[in-house]
Amino acid sequence: MKHSVALWFLLMALSGLGSRRSCAQSAAELRFETLTNAHGLTENSVYSITQDAKGFLWVGTQDGLSRYDGVGFRTFRSDARRPSSLASNFVLSLCHDQVGQLWVGTAGGLSRYNPRTGRFRTYRAEPGDSSGLTNNFIRAVYCDRQGRVWAGAEDGLHEISPAGRRFRLFRHAAKVAGSVRQNSVRALAQDRAGTLWVGTGEGAVSRLDTARRLLLTDPRLTPAGAITTLCPDRKGGLWVGSETGLLRYLPPANGATRVFVPGAAPGQLPPGAVRSLLEDQQGTIWVGTSEGLCRYEPATGTFSRIVHQPRQPLSLPDNTVQALFQGTSGLLWVGTEAGLAYTDPSPRPFGSIPVAAAPTPVWAVTSDSAGRLWIGTEEQGLVCYEPGSGQRRVFRHNPAQPGSLAQDFVRALCFGKDGRLWVGTQSQGLDCLLPGATEFVHYRHRTDKPGSLSDDFIRSLYQDRAGRLWVGTEGGLNRLDASAQRFTSFRNKPNDAGSLSNNFVRVTLQDRTGRLWIGTGGGGLCSFDPATGRFTTFRADGGNPRSLSSNFVRCLLQDQRGTLWVGTEGGGFCRLDDPAKGRFTVFRESEGLPNDVVYAMQEDQQSNIWLSTNKGLARFNPRTGQFHTFDERNGLLQDEFNAGASHRAADGRLYFGGVKGLVSFLPAAVQTNPVPPPVVLTGFRRFNRAVELPDTSITERRVLQLAPQDYFFSLEFAALNLRQAEKNRYAYMLEGFDKGWIEAGRRREATYTNLDPGQYTFRVRASNNDGVWNRQGAALRIIVTPPWYRTWWFRVGLSWAVFGLLFMAYRVRVRQLLALERVRHSIARDLHDDMGSTLSSISILSQIARNHQRQHRTEQAAAVLEQIGESSRRMLDAMDDIVWAINPAHDSLDDVAARMRAFASEVLEAHGIEFSFQVAPAVQGLKLNMRARREFFLLFKEAINNLAKYAQCRHARIQLAYEQGLLHLTVQDDGIGFDPIQPAQGGGNGLANMRSRAAAMAGHLLIETAPGQGTTLHLKVPLSD
Incomplete structure (x- = not known):
């Protein structure tokens, strides 16, 4: 990773070697983006800045500590109810030690942040305790390369062991040589030789003699006023900022000092206190003062000053610069009283051509054989610019001079093979400037003159390989017969499908086969066959995704491979794949194009296609289909460009005209960020509410266990590439649930609901601002515990319980069957005993009754029959009792x-x-x-x-x-x-x-x-x- 970062800065340093005004940014050209409390910063007064090993930016303010991940802030504040919170909200200084802990010097003590737990441990002065801090106002905290932590307080210097268990105090002693010169320690820094420098409120700077454990003061390092900041440079010098100014000290081998006296003259350090100092990765010294930001120019020994411009939204937000920092991204971070600002101080590849004194729209650009640029402007005439000398010659319309430029609004330019410059104007026809001439020949539309231009509104000029000039107007296409000085016009004929599709001709191009391609404003794309004089039209078809994407064609390009590319208005740009079938491949914003309005296209020497749009320049790689977008934050003069305003010079330099002027650059000098971004998890939410996890923060956690009730949760993540972080892209996947990677775009959150119990692995990866992906990304193992009724022990217990219930049911059923059997036996017995005996007696009595009847003993027979009836009734009652008894009702x-x-x-x-x-x-x-x-x-x-x-x-x-x-x-x-x-x-x-x-x-x-x-x-x- 370190080698990649080094390569990045080397490429950025080389990127400006060939550019005009882009080799090095002047201080005045720096553009600042500002982050305030409106963006989530805890407070706008920024006093300290640092970056941890993962890539988080930490910002100390007057009202808390903020952690920035490139898009959002997380705030840490003091809370008396939480012992693990910050010591005080007034954060004065920050540093990271070798084990990744953040030390925070505040107005209420010293805090140490453990990123693993996400908690602070605070050290405060206790009365009568000399083994710890003796004062809670910690102005400076510094972590040296030996792993020690130094804290500068109001009454001395503390040396702290890395674990924070041992404190050693250095205090001033009047009669002790080598003691601190004064107890109010304001600044700390360690130079490359390992010497620790200590600045005090009295205005003295001491160095620590580690062997003798003494602080030695050089009398030459005693500027008037309290020391505010110290900065060792890579040449062995020490820069000392104070309340009254700045000096540079060379250690004992040289011993020289240079004092920079503040003043109002240009190049002088501005009056006021020096608040902060920084040597950046290119060795440039930056000075933050109470009157603005200054950059030291070693060649002249002067300072370039940057101040707040109320009418410039991209200026420094405030003149009081209290903190300076440069992180791994190379951005310069500036802490002010009005927020946290950042800028890219490295040389930028995109330059601009000074077309006019004020920003001027450019509509056309070309170059002659001598390398001079010819630039068509809006109402500022025709400009001839000499890149080597920077000299300009302007051609303007003068009503008193018939040979002057016909109009100051120039829309199209074209050099002929004979050296003639053809100039198309907004509404006054076509002009021609002969080589060496100073007056223009005018061509205009005349209704009374056959062979004149079809229209005076010129929109494009093109000379084919035969030397014929093609003039696109709002009234048709014109071909100039140079010998006869006559124009042949091609116009739309409503009843002729082989005519020009639309009279508004915006662009013309001849391909390698000799076919002429014409882009129109509403009629699509036409191809013209010179042999037949007929046009073939390709139009947009909403029902056919392989058709032309828009009927409004802005520009055309045939690349080195012979492929035709079509830039449209509102439809992106298209590649013509099959002219015979009219099949195109369309590239839009959804494929990475910054905007679907494509004004102009140029191919560079590496076969990349550059496109100008309403949202910057895009570089397209036809082999990979990948886009890279560049805008004002990359140093472009503007984000909005103009139709047809582009040119590739003989040296490969590209030019694009826009609403503010002309952009110039060498494509090879435009380097992308090659460093894959670190990817971290930043937050865990349950039912859309942030949750602080116990023991280990989500960033450091490797395993997350979720309870059954945590069925709706979200994971937040970030790519810690702070350079144009809004261009970072994300993809994530929950292994065991998602079938593949989910492209999240800029979205930095993944939400899941109702996961089945089990083990999953959440993975997230990200790309940086230039599309370089960190494929490894970050991972978190997630264990979803089942509810009690889905645990193995419950299932085993339930199985036994079910088995027991079944066995009990079986036993009950057996008992019921046995009871039923007993009932049956009882009923059978009763039937046998009662019914059997009764039926037997009835049978006997019936026989007796028959005998009485045979013998005519009527009374005896009647008595027997009465007994038979009584027995029958008893039997019926018994049967009724049995039937009633066995009925469950x-x-x-x-x-x-x-x-x-x-x-x-x-x-x-x-x-x-x-x-x-x-x-x-x-x-x-x-x-x-x-x-x-x-x-x-x-x-x-x-x-x-x-x-x-x-x-x-x-x-x-x-x-x-x-x-x-x-x-x-x-x-x-x-x-x-x-x-x-x-x-x-x-x-x-x-x-x-x-x-x-x-x-x-x-x-x-x-x-x-x-x-x-x-x-x-x-x-x-x-x-x-």
Whole structure:
């Protein structure tokens, strides 16, 4: 990278060797771009400037510290709530140490910035602590080549170890030789020999004797006034700036000093304090004063002064120059009271020709065999310029002289093979200047003279290989017959497709085959076949991308390979690929052209095509299709040019005319920036809000881990090429997500949403202002962590849980099937026991009834039939109970209670027993499974039947309740009761059946009774599946 930078500056130094006024910029020609708080600078009073190893520019102001990446600023300020913030907002001095840390001298202490963490560590004076700073007002901070950090405070000089752990104080001691001359240290600098120089507020400069650890003062280095700045030069000298002026000191080998006395005379240092000094990469000394910026001219020992010009937007923004710095880009950075300014002090390849005393539009340019330039201007006549001597001769229109120039507005120029100069005017026809003559011959349009010009508005002149002059006008194309002094006119004929397409002829060119090409203003491009006298027209077709891009043709060029190029108005420029089919390739702004209006084209000796536009000059490489744009910031006289105003001289120099004058340059001297830009990440945003990352800044970070909720984030990046940084271009890709590189143009941010969990790599690369790419760029590994429900441990746990649930479901299903099987067995048993026995008894009784009928015993037969009917009814009731029990619709206890009430009513009312049936609210909505419901209901039926048959009661009470997971059934009567040890006759089997059913439900049955005291039945059944 260092070799590339060195090559860049060597090329820039050589670039002006052949130019006229471009070999070296005068101080007055320097153009400054200014950055202020409107651009993001924290404050406009700039006191210090430096650049770190990555390429960031750091700017210390009166209200904070700013970091500049070529496009935007990031601000650092003091915040009492954050111990890791800047010591004070008043930043006085800056320097970078060998490990990349930034040291910041402020009015409130010394801060050290760690770029890895993005945090500051601040050192302040503590009362009674002599091991650290003794004063917080740090005017100067300097990092020497030995890795030490020096801080100049108001009461002495501090030597600080690189890690900031040890401080050593140098203070003035009246009787100690080698102490600091005065405690207020204002300036620090180290020369090439390694000597550290110290300037104080008293006006003395001392040097540090590192061996003896002493500060030695030379009495010759005691200018009047406080020392403000020090600058060692490459010749071993030391420049000393003070409140009263400037001196240059040569070390002991010479010992001479030169004092530059301020004054008002031209070439003198201006009155006022010297605020800053800089030796640039070319060895030029720059002096920032309170009255402007000065450049030292060693050849004359004088100063060129640059001051603020209120009416010039590209002038120095303010005369108080407090800081000077030159970074790796070669730009000169100037800190003023009105913002941060920068300029390019290197020689510029683009010069200009002094056409007139004031800026004058140039519409035509050519040269004669002697190398003199002939320049057609707008209202300033025809200028003949001698490049060697700089002499000018001007031809103007003089109404009193018929042989003078016909008009001062010259639109076209052409030298004939015989040395004649043909001059096309804006509206007064064609002039001819014979070799050695001083008067012009005039050719004008005359309606009464056949063979005259078709129109006096001349727009182009061209002489073909046969020596014929072609004159393009706003009224058609004219060919001059020199021998007859007559013009043959070609005009548009509406009904003739083989005629000229449009009468507004802007440009004419003959190709290698002898065909003539004519560019018109509205009729497209025409080719003329001299043999047939017919025209073929190529027009723009919006539906055909391979057609001519615009019908308004401004210029034509056939390159060394024979390719025809067409410059248009609003359509860029086109390459004619197939004349027979009219196929073109179009180049527009989207391909890199700075503007789609192309005024003129010239090919240089390296086969590059130069194009003038409304936004500067473009250099186009036909082999690569790459454009490079040059504008006023590159030293051009203007960005806007004029149609047809271009010329290539015999020495290869190119000329382009524009709205302010004539630009001149040697194409080989125009070098591009060969240094690929450093690429860094500058910011991380979450949901469009900037986020400060813990531990490691985004610039230094290699891995970024995102939580699941960080599903919308952005990464900001920058190419740290500060030279015309707005021309930097970017491309990025998220490996693992994007399918290829995304061309971002000037956009410096990439946004992603809803990334799947996993690992990705974000890559960004960039090109500099001249299109040189850093293909390696910057990379950041991004890990998107999954939400808890998508982690491996959750999935394993979920798998086990699902397996457990399935197993549990299987077990439940098995239990349900077993329970169903038991129910089936129970139903089958009941059907077999109850229904079987009942059917058997019915069968026997039926046989008995038949026997009684045969013997005509009617009464006996009727009694038997009555028994058969009773048995059938019992069987139907039992079947009804079974069907009801197995129906899931009756799981609710509400249905059970309703059936119980109906059964009790049917049985008890038939026996004249009054009863009450109470259901507690808590029972409502509860459910019983099929088996429990059947057992519960049958047990209840057994209890009611026993009550009706044996209790001999008048009243009964039935109650359902639910408490603590148990269903309570209470059946109470006021009957005769019985002895539980000796059950009543016929009730023993019933009690046994009820206990059996209670056990089947895992319930508990309790019967409270005694003879003559009635009976109470208590049943408690747990509700479960």
